[in-house]
Amino acid sequence: MYDKMYGACLQGIDGTIVDVEVDISNGLPHFQIVGLPDSSVKESTERVRSALKNSGAAFPMERITINLAPADVRKEGASFDLAIAVGILCASGQLQLPGLDRCLTIGELSLDGRLRPVRGVLSMVDAAKRRGMTNVLLPSANVEEATLIEGMRIAGIDSITQLLARKDNPLFDGIPVSRGLQNERMPSNVEDVDTEDFVDVCGQFQAKRALTIAAAGLHNLIFIGPPGSGKTMLIRRLPSILPVLSDDESLEVTKIYSAAGLIPDRSKLIRRRPFRNPHHTVSMGGLVGAGSYPKPGEVSLAHRGVLFLDELPEFPRSVLEVLRQPIEDRRVTIGRAKAVITFPTHFMLAASMNPCPCGYWGFPTLTASCTCTPMKVRQYRSKISGPLLDRIDLHVEVPRIDFDSMKQTSGNAASRDLRQSVLQALNRQSARYAGTPIRFNGELNGRMLREHCRLPPEGEKLLSESFEALGLSVRAHDRILKIARTIADLDDSDGIGTSHLAEALQYRCLDRSL
Ligand SMILES: Nc1ncnc2c1ncn2[C@@H]1O[C@H](COP(=O)(O)OP(=O)(O)O)[C@@H](O)[C@H]1O
Ligand SMILES: [Mg+2]
Structure with missing residues (x-):
């Protein structure tokens, strides 16, 4: 059984989209990640295993291989956790959510299945947009940051349990397309200065x-x-x-x-x-x-x-x-x-x-x-x-100013x-x-x-x-x-x-x- 998700990592300050391929095949239970993963990504296996188990999902006791492509990009950080977990759920037939294909999935998992925010979301969502993707699934705490990018449909979740509870409801129905910077009132200038004058x-x-x-x-x-x-x-x-x-x-x-x-x-x-x-x-x-x-x-x-x-x-x-x-x-x-x-x-x-x-x-x-x-x-x-x-x-x-100018407070130019x-x-x-x-x-x-x-x-x-x-x-x-x-x-x-x-x-x- 095979499934493919899209994750992302940072290179400098720019995001790079990474394909997360999941294959589950018969054989002795084994879970490995290939494709130039850093040790922080390898540790993902432990987090994903516990998170799935503690969310009431079954962790397949088979041979699971995760491939992160392109293989020449070094992958680092915990942001692949969610894509790997969701990939396993889909490949093992436990989750069928319309809208997950061509969806950027990012987020770090804690052992109980809850999601933690990740850094660099702005750049990653921007990279997804440039790749022509429109759907993003990420931790709730990152939603606001992600909506700063225009034209994306952003779904935030708090835990794997919450995702499983949706059964096969379309994930992105009813989510408005983000309006990006237009959401923000552009200040004509910093009038609300709290700095010294x-x-x-x-x-x-x-x-x-x-x-x-x-x-x-x-x-x-x-x-x-x-x-x-x-x-x-x-x-x-x-x-x-x-x-x-x-x-x-x-x-x-x-x-x-x-x-x-x-x-x-x-x-x-x-x-x-x-x-x-x-x-x-x-x-x-x-x-x-x-x-x-x-x-x-x-x-x-x-x-x-x-x-x-x-x-x-x-x-x-x-x-x-x-x-x-x-x-x-x-x-x-x-x-x-x-x-x-x-x-x-x-x-x-x-x-x-x-x-x-x-x-x-x-x-x-x-x-x-x-x-x-x-x-x-x-x-x-x-x-x-x-x-x-x-x-x-x-x-x-x-x-140094002299005594007279120090005493003279009128006429000082204001900010x-x-x-x-x-x-x-x-x-x-x-x-x-x-x-x-x-x-x-x-x-x-x-x-x-x-x-x-x-x-x-x-x-x-x-x-x-x-x-x-x-x-x-x-x-x-x-x-x-x-x-x-x-x-x-x-x-x-x-x-x-x-x-x-x-x-x-x-x-x-x-x-x-x-
Ligand atoms: N032109 C000035 N007007 C008002 N206060 C001054 C002026 N120059 C110095 N001071 C006072 O002297 C203090 C020391 O200044 P500071 O900026 O630390 O000096 P420097 O960095 O040149 O050693 C300031 O905190 C301020 O209270
Ligand atoms: Mg000084």
Whole structure:
């Protein structure tokens, strides 16, 4: 007796449909799974055996062979349990449910036959849709997440007993087709912000301006300044001015969190840009993704959002060096014995650092000044290598504010106002890049960069002079142009003017001092 079901597994953050073939033939009782299963899949035999027995079904005392195809895809996780169990029930004639053929079946079983939710459902259901399937059977706890994919009929069950009780009632009758994203009210913006507001930050106009530019064009940024100047405080307020995710971005981000098993609310797509703030003791694996079947690391969890590395020089140099590929290629490829996996890593890097180990180099106060030797200062700074710094668009000095500005609380720009200008600049970018894969100025490259960042003649002259005077690299040159483009967008200007370029040049202070 033979039956075939469809299961799914994750490869990176994408789902892959796996055929689950069940064959029951005469012979000594034996239960085995073939087709490159991982040990977690092999353990399925024990769970399925107990679950069926404890649900009142008969476990066939014959030779049962499960084949997972295609055989060249490594299968991992407990998500095949349900497909295997239902396959056995069908092949042994204990279950006949119309609608089970061409149905994606996923779910982990507990020994008593109840179903546990699995991670990565969003990607798996999406894969089923792309294969032309319309029916999905999964644990009730995963239903809401699955309905985020449009055009599917999704049946949720709690246990095998519940499935057996349906006898031969059609499983999918009366289940409406999911409406996907239309179900959701797309927020025009994050008005319901619960994050901290820029209104609490006194003074620091240049730092706020730099954060506005960074948010508008999704540019990488680094703050440098003495301890207590408010660097951490400022960057923590960045989420309050970021634009919400577009529909496509939202789906991408939610898939990553689903694959990592970190979805905050299963019934909703993630709409706000992620803000990740790993501590400097983070391991290389934690940062880029780890495991024999790698799960997304911090750089992927920050996809389409912000990766905040506070006190950058405190991170081990080796950890900082691995950031270069994700920043440049916007994805990270992790090779393991069992799988090679690529995760998207399109984030905006926000970092902070002190100017030297004691923190006062270049920013002396009346009572404290730098006690570090030039050698120590150089050592400290060399941790952040030139190539990494080159990839950061905005370098901004954040001095400590004086007493008067601290007392002056009126006139502090609020997040609401800053966000307004960010959105205005975003609208300009959307119009300009319509029909291209690009959304933000920070993504401009090569030909598109030259096309969209033309300078007036005086601008060219200013740039060439600064290029020589500051000893800028080619990469820094491109970054200055991108920043100038965003500044012009914030100014609601079609072309880049000399004043925009002049402001952009201010944000390369570390090129000079390092
Ligand atoms: N511009 C400012 N406006 C209001 N409070 C500030 C400002 N700068 C610093 N502070 C206060 O100082 C504290 C320390 O700031 P923090 O962001 O931790 O500094 P840093 O990260 O630069 O060492 C903040 O929590 C805040 O209370
Ligand atoms: Mg700090």
